[in-house]
Amino acid sequence: MFDLKKYRKKSPWILHYNAGSCNGCDIEILASLAPKYDLERFGVLNTGNPKQSDVFLVTGPVTFRSRERLVELYTQMPSPKVVIAVGSCTCSGGVFRDMYNVEDGIDNYIPVDVYVPGCASSPELIIDGVVKALEILEQKSKEIELPKKLFGTIKEEEGVLNLREMALSVAQKSEQINAQKSEQNEN
Amino acid sequence: MFEIVLILIAPLVGGLMHGSQRVIRARMQNRQGPPLLQPFYDMYKLMDKRAFIVHPYHTILGILHFLTLWLVVALIILGTNLLYVIFLHLLATVFIVLAGFSVKSVFSHLGANRELLSLLAYEPIFIFLATGFYLFFGTYDISVIRENSTAIMTLPLLFIAFLLTIPLKLKLSPFDACEAHQEIVGGVEVEYSGVYFEFLYMAKWLEYIFVFSLLTLFAGDSILFAIALVAVVFLVANIVDNSTARVNIQETVKFLLIWGFGLSILNIIGLSFV
Numbered sequence A: 001m002f003d004l005k006k007y008r009k010k011s012p013w014i015l016h017y018n019a020g021s022c023n024g025c026d027i028e029i030l031a032s033l034a035p036k037y038d039l040e041r042f043g044v045l046n047t048g049n050p051k052q053s054d055v056f057l058v059t060g061p062v063t064f065r066s067r068e069r070l071v072e073l074y075t076q077m078p079s080p081k082v083v084i085a086v087g088s089c090t091c092s093g094g095v096f097r098d099m100y101n102v103e104d105g106i107d108n109y110i111p112v113d114v115y116v117p118g119c120a121s122s123p124e125l126i127i128d129g130v131v132k133a134l135e136i137l138e139q140k141s142k143e144i145e146l147p148k149k150l151f152g153t154i155k156e157e158e159g160v161l162n163l164r165e166m167a168l169s170v171a172q173k174s175e176q177i178n179a180q181k182s183e184q185n186e187n
Numbered sequence B: 001m002f003e004i005v006l007i008l009i010a011p012l013v014g015g016l017m018h019g020s021q022r023v024i025r026a027r028m029q030n031r032q033g034p035p036l037l038q039p040f041y042d043m044y045k046l047m048d049k050r051a052f053i054v055h056p057y058h059t060i061l062g063i064l065h066f067l068t069l070w071l072v073v074a075l076i077i078l079g080t081n082l083l084y085v086i087f088l089h090l091l092a093t094v095f096i097v098l099a100g101f102s103v104k105s106v107f108s109h110l111g112a113n114r115e116l117l118s119l120l121a122y123e124p125i126f127i128f129l130a131t132g133f134y135l136f137f138g139t140y141d142i143s144v145i146r147e148n149s150t151a152i153m154t155l156p157l158l159f160i161a162f163l164l165t166i167p168l169k170l171k172l173s174p175f176d177a178c179e180a181h182q183e184i185v186g187g188v189e190v191e192y193s194g195v196y197f198e199f200l201y202m203a204k205w206l207e208y209i210f211v212f213s214l215l216t217l218f219a220g221d222s223i224l225f226a227i228a229l230v231a232v233v234f235l236v237a238n239i240v241d242n243s244t245a246r247v248n249i250q251e252t253v254k255f256l257l258i259w260g261f262g263l264s265i266l267n268i269i270g271l272s273f274v
């Protein structure tokens, strides 16, 4: 049978998001997309549009300001999709670990498929990471993956999934928690 | 029979052109670039993805845009009236503009706005093109234009004006402000995803066929000249795309309205003296 799955690997479109990094890794990502390292030879395209991309390249340790957008962008990407954490600070917090304004790595918020180490990680490592991620992408099913925090509800109406409220803002989340608490107090 | 086959494979030929354009652009930058069939791999991948629908009309307008463009290309291949073709192409653009305005996204609105402005810039030139052919051949019929010898010697300024619209139609630098991938995230196509984006992507391929088949009208009945014309213009368009930066939409419209419009009017006025 004509298997569409194997073409996932041949045309991964990338969305790049900076969740508060020092820009070191962003420059390396751009370098790997630029003519010298030429990621485009694998069919990679830097789209900048979450609705049309398959690979989510994130840099930065998730600052308080960026967490809503991170989750929002993640939920706007249609499955199947993979997430690559580029740089030590994205994997674990790196040099920013335990600072008052960061969340120590993106895997507190969204599931990560590939961790790329290095501060800053080199273009070779990033290309390696992308190629590894493509292997994972080929195996994935079309099931909807949920972020770990700040996710809302998915409703189904007449056989159509409504994903509109999938990502919550931090304010909504705390409202939700407060409502739960007051409910508990009443009981 | 031959025409029907041509019509059916038109999107595929457009896809090949898009693929070879990406390869040529990569080679010009001294890198390997994607494989030639990359647009088709993209197509299969998009078919395999989940699709988001903002609302049904938006999606339907996108599909209509593709179908109308296909009809335009079919009419050109069948050799019907040039004026019909140009106005039907206008309808295709109107569909995509309506789609752009029908969603809430700011980028989509910006893209639709720019699409309208660029319409303002190239549509007069297309109409003058049809007028020029009419004045020369006495008919709008594409089949008649194809049977006679080349008109390029009497319509040189119109030819140049038409060349100026090519980067705008194919969304190439310096006139790619209506798409502007990193700036307004693709403009009208921002809210499309999955298999529905595929229709817009294929519409882009058909746009190649549309532009280059209009270009071949200048070659008249000589097939060799037509092929040479397409090859040279394709290459030059890519060189220009690689070596220029994007100009903003106001500059684009101003440039085309002054130079494109001016040159075509000069040519039309000149024709009445011949």
Ligand code: SF4
Residues within 6 Å of the ligand: A021, A022, A023, A024, A025, A026, A059, A060, A086, A087, A088, A089, A090, A094, A095, A118, A119, A120, A121
């Ligand atoms: S890993 Fe290092 S270089 Fe990369 S973004 Fe974090 S702090 Fe900057």
